[in-house]
Amino acid sequence: MHDISADLVIRVYVSPESATKFTFNQWQNLVLILRHQQLLACYSARFKQTFFFERIPTRIQRHFLNADILATNHKMQVKYEAAELTRDLSDQGGELIFLKGAGYTLANAAVGEGRIYNDIDLLTDKESIEGVEKKMRLLGWLSQELTSHDEKYYRKWAHEIPPLRHGKRGTIVDIHHNIVPLISGRQIQPSLFMQQSVKTPEGFQVLSAPAMTLHSLIHLFFNEEVKKGYRDLIDIHTLMMSNNNKEFWLGLIRLAKETGFGLELFLACRYCHRFLGTQIPDYAENAIAQFRPWNIAFLDFIYTNTLQPNHPICQPKFFGLAEFLVLLRGHFQKMPLHILIYHLFTKSGVAIMQMLFGKHVFTKQLDQP
Amino acid sequence: MLKNYLLDLHPFSFSVKTDLPQVIQNLSTIYGKQLIQNFEESADYQLSVKKSSGIRSFIRPQAQFFCDQLEPFKPLSFQKAYAFLEWGMNWTVAANELQHVIIHSAVLAKGNKAILFPAPPGSGKSTLTAYLAHNGWRLFSDEMALIVPLTKTVIPFVRPICLKNQSIDIAKNLFPHGKFSDIAKDTHKGDVIHLSPPELSWDNQVTPAELVAVVFPNYRANQDLQIYQLDKTQAFMQLVDNAINYGMLRDVAFKTLSNIIDGVKTFEIFHNNLQDVADFLQQEIIENA
Numbered sequence: 088m089h090d091i092s093a094d095l096v097i098r099v100y101v102s103p104e105s106a107t108k109f110t111f112n113q114w115q116n117l118v119l120i121l122r123h124q125q126l127l128a129c130y131s132a133r134f135k136q137t138f139f140f141e142r143i144p145t146r147i148q149r150h151f152l153n154a155d156i157l158a159t160n161h162k163m164q165v166k167y168e169a170a171e172l173t174r175d176l177s178d179q180g181g182e183l184i185f186l187k188g189a190g191y192t193l194a195n196a197a198v199g200e201g202r203i204y205n206d207i208d209l210l211t212d213k214e215s216i217e218g219v220e221k222k223m224r225l226l227g228w229l230s231q232e233l234t235s236h237d238e239k240y241y242r243k244w245a246h247e248i249p250p251l252r253h254g255k256r257g258t259i260v261d262i263h264h265n266i267v268p269l270i271s272g273r274q275i276q277p278s279l280f281m282q283q284s285v286k287t288p289e290g291f292q293v294l295s296a297p298a299m300t301l302h303s304l305i306h307l308f309f310n311e312e313v314k315k316g317y318r319d320l321i322d323i324h325t326l327m328m329s330n331n332n333k334e335f336w337l338g339l340i341r342l343a344k345e346t347g348f349g350l351e352l353f354l355a356c357r358y359c360h361r362f363l364g365t366q367i368p369d370y371a372e373n374a375i376a377q378f379r380p381w382n383i384a385f386l387d388f389i390y391t392n393t394l395q396p397n398h399p400i401c402q403p404k405f406f407g408l409a410e411f412l413v414l415l416r417g418h419f420q421k422m423p424l425h426i427l428i429y430h431l432f433t434k435s436g437v438a439i440m441q442m443l444f445g446k447h448v449f450t451k452q453l454d455q456p
Numbered sequence: 457m458l459k460n461y462l463l464d465l466h467p468f469s470f471s472v473k474t475d476l477p478q479v480i481q482n483l484s485t486i487y488g489k490q491l492i493q494n495f496e497e498s499a500d501y502q503l504s505v506k507k508s509s510g511i512r513s514f515i516r517p518q519a520q521f522f523c524d525q526l527e528p529f530k531p532l533s534f535q536k537a538y539a540f541l542e543w544g545m546n547w548t549v550a551a552n553e554l555q556h557v558i559i560h561s562a563v564l565a566k567g568n569k570a571i572l573f574p575a576p577p578g579s580g581k582s583t584l585t586a587y588l589a590h591n592g593w594r595l596f597s598d599e600m601a602l603i604v605p606l607t608k609t610v611i612p613f614v615r616p617i618c619l620k621n622q623s624i625d626i627a628k629n630l631f632p633h634g635k636f637s638d639i640a641k642d643t644h645k646g647d648v649i650h651l652s653p654p655e656l657s658w659d660n661q662v663t664p665a666e667l668v669a670v671v672f673p674n675y676r677a678n679q680d681l682q683i684y685q686l687d688k689t690q691a692f693m694q695l696v697d698n699a700i701n702y703g704m705l706r707d708v709a710f711k712t713l714s715n716i717i718d719g720v721k722t723f724e725i726f727h728n729n730l731q732d733v734a735d736f737l738q739q740e741i742i743e744n745a
Binding site: 111112115116119122123146149150152153156157160398399 | 497500502552554555703704705
């Protein structure tokens with residue numbers, strides 16, 4: 088019935104020709120998986136690049152065209168919001184750097200093509216963050232309702248403040264003052280990243296290509312969540328392939344070393360190459376080999392299972408277990424044990440209540456469609 | 457046990473998984489032969505309506521709606537499950553489809569001449585829709601007009617008519633042989649029932665038509681038929697307000713809507729008699745277009 092595997096979904100990205108003999112049902116399933124992973128527009132761009140788009144059945148093309156329009160809109164929206172934010176916050180003095188998706192788009196980078204955004208991520212210095220938050224609240228950005236535990240998590244331990252949502256437009260902005268959570272003990276100097284920022288022709292601050300790539304891979308491999316793992320892997324692959332020169336690779340390796348994220352760089356190169364055939368130059372590969380961890384077999388197990396397209400139709404056999412292990416590993420990396428136990432205890436209390444009383448037991452008011 | 461059904465509703469197909477007997481029963485009342493059982497293939501959209509898990513599966517049970525893995529709404533009480541699915545289908549189309557300019561409006565046609573009836577809830581739009589659909593007009597949709605961009609061509613998306621509160625009794629009296637769903641009580645729209653349009657609409661569900669008029673209907677209990685010609689600007693702005701994906705399609709939507717308004721008649725009508733309206737539409741619009 089489900090005649091499509093995660094492996095096949097990846098192969099279609101790497102070489103769209105693999106879809107030549109797809110049945111209609113396989114196409115429908117591919118669309119379903121890609122929509123779930125927010126990758127329809129990304130694949131659409133790939134199909135167009137390789138002149139394969141015309142060979143997709145018309146009824147299926149429609150889904151990709153819908154996604155293209157959505158992605159174009161998101162791009163415009165992000166540019167609009169970024170211009171507003173840059174203007175509104177210019178009096179705050181501190182740095183204002185657009186990270187992740189918004190950064191890709193504002194940098195007009197290949198990796199920004201066909202992206203769907205859930206939020207806009209901003210990096211500012213810790214001293215400015217209070218002023219930034221106050222100013223934004225004045226301008227109609229509101230924080231969503233949080234449990235007191237979540238509020239405490241953000242304020243005390245995290246590297247960002249609770250997300251702010253624009254009252255009218257619904258855009259969500261995450262403001263960070265560091266790249267990784269404070270509590271992780273990996274006290275990297277955010278200035279190491281901030282020094283790496285560049286101004287785009289349109290006047291937006293974004294990270295340089297090496298810093299952008301490093302941040303992208305830290306976000307994937309120094310994290311407890313891999314729900315969008317495959318998409319993140321494609322991002323890293325695209326960043327690497329569209330900047331494939333010596334200056335980029337040396338800069339990336341140097342920055343990874345300075346900030347202590349060599350392991351994450353090693354893993355990113357390993358799985359990008361394994362799944363997407365990313366061509367990493369020999370000198371870079373040799374330099375990165377120094378970061379090879381002792382427990383590579385364990386990491387291979389969890390990441391080969393979770394970095395593939397993730398949908399019930401095509402989930403690998405050990406996906407659930409691997410995802411749980413990523414969760415554990417991510418939490419251990421980010422929090423000292425005593426805080427981790429407290430955090431998980433609170434979170435699992437919520438989960439148990441939801442299991443008993445249904446998912447929406449804590450949902451405050453029933454919204455109706 | 458979850459059962460899988462296919463609803464092949466031009467121009468979109470939905471697979472529906474559900475373990476709720478009342479959903480299956482209502483689906484087959486409303487969609488008749490459009491509903492295909494034991495379907496194994498994929499459709500454009502995979503929907504499901506399921507019982508909530510945990511204690512809520514037996515204490516005041518709730519139904520959850522999913523579009524594939526996504527749950528866009530909070531659960532509703534059991535008894536509203538079928539209406540929930542209908543709204544979920546509307547949401548799915550509104551949230552994903554950008555190949556048409558979609559206007560929140562009823563569309564009915566005679567031959568290949570179609571009229572758009574955009575109107576807010578409470579204006580008697582659905583009652584009028586039901587009346588026309590049972591009196592020789594072809595229903596395209598009660599909720600969503602799908603317009604081919606940059607043309608005046610409207611594509612049918614035949615779905616049941618959603619009647620609310622007092623209109624339920626009126627409709628049951630007017631169309632004693634109508635195929636009605638169960639009543640969903642106390643929704644955000646009040647009591648709600650779905651009514652399947654007559655065969656004429658289903659038989660022609662792939663045949664498009666050309667728009668010839670936009671009519672904004674208003675039911676007023678104490679007012680005989682009054683007709684006002686709307687000026688183009690007013691009519692355009694009202695269409696924009698009702699265009700679901702205007703913000704997404706931007707210039708394409710703007711051009712499509714202004715092209716429509718330029719090329720069709722635009723009226724606002726007040727009435728307390730459905731047959732008067734039907735006569736007006738037939739004589740003044742269809743026969744003159």
